[in-house]
Amino acid sequence: MNLKTSTIAVLIATVLFSCNQGTKTETAVSQKTEESKQVVSHVMTKEQQQKLTADEVLQDFKDGNNRFQTGTKTIRDHSEMVRKAAPGQYPKAVILSCLDARVPVEDVFDQGIGDIFVGRVAGNFINEDLLGSMEFGCKVAGAKLILVMGHKDCGAIKGAIDDVKLGNITAMLAKIKPAVKMSQDFKGEKSTKNADFVEIVAENNVKYSLQQIREKSPILKEMEDKNEIKIIGAFYNLTNGNIEFIK
Numbered sequence: 001m002n003l004k005t006s007t008i009a010v011l012i013a014t015v016l017f018s019c020n021q022g023t024k025t026e027t028a029v030s031q032k033t034e035e036s037k038q039v040v041s042h043v044m045t046k047e048q049q050q051k052l053t054a055d056e057v058l059q060d061f062k063d064g065n066n067r068f069q070t071g072t073k074t075i076r077d078h079s080e081m082v083r084k085a086a087p088g089q090y091p092k093a094v095i096l097s098c099l100d101a102r103v104p105v106e107d108v109f110d111q112g113i114g115d116i117f118v119g120r121v122a123g124n125f126i127n128e129d130l131l132g133s134m135e136f137g138c139k140v141a142g143a144k145l146i147l148v149m150g151h152k153d154c155g156a157i158k159g160a161i162d163d164v165k166l167g168n169i170t171a172m173l174a175k176i177k178p179a180v181k182m183s184q185d186f187k188g189e190k191s192t193k194n195a196d197f198v199e200i201v202a203e204n205n206v207k208y209s210l211q212q213i214r215e216k217s218p219i220l221k222e223m224e225d226k227n228e229i230k231i232i233g234a235f236y237n238l239t240n241g242n243i244e245f246i247k
C-alpha cells in the first residue's frame with residue numbers, strides 16, 4: 001500500500017468512527033430524553049378529581065391493568081409524588097382487596113401515590129369499619145368508584161370452605177360463609193381440592209360484598225343511584241395479572 005492509499009484509508013476510517021460515535025451519542029441523548037418524558041410526578045388535584053366521572057375512572061383502571069400485563073407501566077417519581085401529595089389527598093377510587101401479599105393493588109391498575117384509597121382484609125369481605133371507610137372515601141373525600149377485588153387461590157376462601165376453626169380467624173371466616181352457601185348449586189366436587197369450586201366461591205364472595213355495600217350503606221346506595229359513583233367488583237388472576245370486572 002503506498003502512502004497516498006494509506007492516508008485515504010485512515011481518513012475514511014476516522015470519518016466512519018466519528019459518524020458511529022455521533023450516532024451512539026444521539027441515540028443515548030434520545031433515549032434519555034424519552035425516559036425523562038415518561039417519568040410522571042403529578043398527583044391528582046381536587047379540580048381534576050371533581051371533573052372525573054366514574055366511567056372515566058373505570059376505563060383508566062382497565063387501561064392501567066393492560067399496561068401492567070404488557071410490562072408498560074407508567075414510570076413515576078415516587079419521592080416527588082410523596083412531597084406533592086402531602087398537603088391533601090383526592091383519590092379517584094376506593095378499592096377493597098384481600099390481605100394477600102401477591103395482590104399489589106396500585107400496581108395491577110398502574111396507579112400512583114394519592115390515586116386510590118386501599119382497604120385490605122383477608123377475604124375482602126364487608127364490615128362496618130370498611131363501610132365507614134368507603135363512605136369517607138366517596139362522600140367526604142370525593143372518590144368516584146368503589147371496587148371490591150377478589151382473587152384466585154384465596155386462602156381465606158379456602159378456610160371458609162373447610163370451616164377452619166382457629167382463634168379470631170373463626171369469626172373472620174364466618175363473614176365469608178354466605179359466599180360458600182351461594183355456591184351450593186355448583187356441579188362438581190365442593191371442596192378446596194377443586195380449584196373451580198374455590199374460584200366460584202371467591203367470585204360469589206365479591207358479589208356478596210357488593211350486595212352488602214348497597215344494603216348496609218344508604219349513603220353509598222344513594223350516591224350510586226344518582227350516578228355519582230359506581231360500585232363494582234373485580235377478580236384478579238395471580239398467574240397472568242389479568243383483571244376481570246364483575247357488576
